[in-house]
Amino acid sequence: MRLAHVLATALTAALLLAGCGGSDAPPRPSGEVTVATGNRGGVYAEYGAGYADLIERRLPATSARVLHTGGSVDNLRRVGAGEARVGFTLADSAADAIAGRAPFTGRVPVVALAALYDNYVQLVVAADSPVRSVKELRGRRVSVGAEGSGTAIVAERVLDVAGLSADDDVTGQRLDVRESASALADGRIDAFFWSGGLPTAAITELRRTTPIRLVDLGDVVGALTESYGELYTETTVPAVVYGAQSAVTTVSVPNALVVRRDMPEAEAYWLTRLLFDGQSRLIRAHPEARRLDRRTAIATYPLDLHPGAERWYRESHP
Numbered sequence: 001m002r003l004a005h006v007l008a009t010a011l012t013a014a015l016l017l018a019g020c021g022g023s024d025a026p027p028r029p030s031g032e033v034t035v036a037t038g039n040r041g042g043v044y045a046e047y048g049a050g051y052a053d054l055i056e057r058r059l060p061a062t063s064a065r066v067l068h069t070g071g072s073v074d075n076l077r078r079v080g081a082g083e084a085r086v087g088f089t090l091a092d093s094a095a096d097a098i099a100g101r102a103p104f105t106g107r108v109p110v111v112a113l114a115a116l117y118d119n120y121v122q123l124v125v126a127a128d129s130p131v132r133s134v135k136e137l138r139g140r141r142v143s144v145g146a147e148g149s150g151t152a153i154v155a156e157r158v159l160d161v162a163g164l165s166a167d168d169d170v171t172g173q174r175l176d177v178r179e180s181a182s183a184l185a186d187g188r189i190d191a192f193f194w195s196g197g198l199p200t201a202a203i204t205e206l207r208r209t210t211p212i213r214l215v216d217l218g219d220v221v222g223a224l225t226e227s228y229g230e231l232y233t234e235t236t237v238p239a240v241v242y243g244a245q246s247a248v249t250t251v252s253v254p255n256a257l258v259v260r261r262d263m264p265e266a267e268a269y270w271l272t273r274l275l276f277d278g279q280s281r282l283i284r285a286h287p288e289a290r291r292l293d294r295r296t297a298i299a300t301y302p303l304d305l306h307p308g309a310e311r312w313y314r315e316s317h318p
Contacts, residue, residue: 025273025315026266026308030061033271036075036087039146039176040068041202042194043286044088047116050285051086054278059270070148070176073103077148079258080108086271090119090150090195091254092231095302103153110258112300113272113309117197117291118252120237121154124203125191126184127211134162134220138169143183143192146176154232154253155193161223181206191215195253197288198241207242214242218249225251231302256300268308276316 035052038044045068052064067084069075075087076097089097089110097108125131131140137159144159144166145151152174156166166172175183180192181202194200206212214237221234231254236247257275259268275282275292282289298305298313305313 026269026311028059028061028270029264029267030059031063033062033064033086034067034084035064036067036069036078036084038069038071038075038088039149039178039202041176041178041181041205042071042200043119043197043288044071046201046286047197047282047289048088050282050289051275053285054274054281055271057281058274058278070146071152072148072150073097073153074148076108076110076258077104079110079260082260085263085267086113086257086259088116089256089258090154091256091302092228093150093153094256094258095231096153098302109261110303111261111306111309112256112258112303113268113306114257114275114292114297115300116255116257116297117288118233118235118254119150119195120198120235120252121158121217121250122194122196122200122203122237123158123191123215123217123250124180124184124194124206124212125215127213129190129213131191131215133215134158134217135164137162137191138164140170140190141173141188142166142170143173143175143180143189144170145174145193145195146179147174149176149195150253151177151193151195154195154251157224157228158193158217158220161220161227177202184212185210197255197286198237203242212242213244214248214250216248217251221249221251254299256303258303259306261304261306263306263308265306265308265311268306269312270308272306272309272312273316 037048072093100107144155
């Protein structure tokens with residue numbers, strides 16, 4: 001995490017946690033809440049299903065619907081257009097959305113309820129593959145993630161800093177994580193990128209039938225963080241996650257839960273509060289929910305916090 005990010009996070013925390021809240025909670029919302037998640041077999045889908053179930057259990061006048069999507073980019077577009085009330089996104093995709101940069105055609109009016117956990121960029125190959133680095137993907141069949149996914153954005157950036165083009169130097173395919181796993185098992189592709197939490201169910205399921213390994217990204221991490229900024233942090237995927245012989249170097253990207261900027265304050269308050277009140281249920285949906293913490297959840301850079309979320313964090317201070 002770069003210094004500017006640390007200072008911004010510390011300032012936000014100081015402001016939000018400065019006072020104790022004694023005011024009454026706002027009225028509970030009603031109506032339907034559509035939760036935009038991601039690929040089936042990915043963490044967003046499992047986490048989002050748990051969250052939707054929680055909404056229905058804890059907000060009696062509210063119904064919830066899970067929407068499986070391409071991923072972060074798709075979710076941001078849907079939330080911005082009002083097609084979903086809440087969505088999961090990677091911070092790098094969100095940065096492009098609020099700035100109106102490609103693949104978005106204009107600024108997307110989204111803000112955050114919470115930072116959730118970190119995604120890990122994973123490059124998966126068969127265990128006996130000759131590919132040992134990103135550069136060795138040249139001329140090979142590679143899934144760079146589904147259309148509308150955050151995976152596609154970071155995969156293209158990883159290829160770019162390695163001197164490769166997703167259009168010219170590899171035979172790129174746009175498959176979601178389950179389709180990618182199936183294609184690798186069948187020999188229809190040589191590798192696939194995935195940006196997700198640990199473990200990702202589709203990869204765990206794949207290794208039960210097909211020997212696989214993750215390619216170490218250590219040779220491109222420096223160039224990636226230098227070219228694309230502080231949203232990428234060098235880290236490792238521990239060996240124990242997928243039963244590998246050793247950990248591999250990669251980058252992580254924060255995740256956030258986003259809503260439209262104009263969502264009513266009471267609704268944003270309750271959607272934020274439910275994350276914490278029902279955390280034990282979310283952990284049963286996916287273990288990444290263990291990483292949800294009130295003090296780090298407010299570190300939503302580059303996204304602003306919704307005022308309703310701010311209210312909950314401020315008033316929940318012990």
